[in-house]
Amino acid sequence: MYKRIRLVGLCAVLLSGCQEQSDPEGVEAEDHDSHWGYEEADGPGVWADLSPEFLLCREGQAQSPIDLTDAQTASLDLMGMNYQPATLRIIRHEHLVDVINSGHTIQINYDEGSTLTVDATEFELAQYHFHVPSEHAVDGKSFPMEMHLVHVSEQGEIAVLGVLIEEGSHNSAFDPVVEHIPLEAGGEEHLEHVQVEIDDLLPADRSTFRYSGSLTTPPCSEGVRWFVFAQAQELSPPQIQSFARVIRGNNRPLQPHNGRDLLLHRSP
Ligand SMILES: [Zn+2]
Structure with missing residues (x-):
């Protein structure tokens, strides 16, 4: 069961896209011994030491x-979103077997058919997941949470939409997820009766920061197109707490810019 859980998560983050369908054994075998997490012994500071495949986590020059x-x-905005409603398919993904209350994320795998189009390239939404606290900062300010929507193109390119989350009023769009956060790590749960709508999870103002970065988890692959909404989304303190009690501390520290372009695309 443990290996199966790892595979689902890897499938979502690997630059090669979702190898799960084509070569599940290959993916599993490659990463079988490379346990990583967020503790001192296996956390971001030593990811590159855990596997030769994680070298970019230290050597990369365009990291996130x-x-x-x-x-x-x-001012030009060439992003088009076409998100379809889907039933909730939620997993609590555990990167480690031997550390309790660490290295988890809550991940929602998404049905096929929802796309993000950027500069004429179409990316399909594969999954979204959460970090507590946020990974990105704005002018040095961190946020209580961050949501990542991971999209993969036919060519295997990755585009991630980041939504910063701040404390505010109750946000009922997140209730289907909040109410079904698995308290135990386990396999994917497919809740046929629960509908999720991505559009409702995103901020009203669609202005985004854009830059070229990496996965924020091993293998830290680069070439990831990042779109982080400038407007934070509000969740109530109890809603944030629901995530925090199971995934607090799964945030990679800030990485150097190294002269990369950072654009703020104002939504028209
Ligand atoms: Zn993430």
Whole structure:
């Protein structure tokens, strides 16, 4: 069961896209011994030491997350979203077997057919998941949570939409997820009766920070197209607490900009 859980998560983050369908054994075998997490012994500071495949976590020059500051403003917005409603398929993904209350994320795998189009490239939404606290910062300010919507193109390119989450009023759009957060790590649960709508989870203002970065988890693959909404989404303190009690501390520290372009695309 444990290996199966790992595979689902890897499938979502690997640059090669979802190898799960084509070569599940290959993916599993490659990463079989590379346990990683967020503790001192297996956390972001030593990810590169855990496997030769994780070298980019230390050597990479275009890593994520970053502090979103000093952005150049651009007005052109070529992003199109076509998200379909789906039934809830939620898993609590555990990267480690031997550390309790650490290295978890809550992940929602998404049905086929929801797309994000950027500069004429179509990316399909594969899954979304959460970090507590946020990974990105804005002008040095961190947030209580961050949601990542992971999209993969036919060519295997990855585009991630990031939504920063701050404390505020109750947000009922998140209730289907909040009410079904698995308290125990386990396999995927498919809740036929629970509908989720991505559009409702996103901020009203669609302005986004854009830059080229990486996965924020091993193998830290680069070439990931990042879109982080400038407007934070509000969740109530109890809603945030529902996530925090199972995944607190699964955030990678900020990485250097290294002269990368950072644009702020203002929504028309
Ligand atoms: Zn993430």
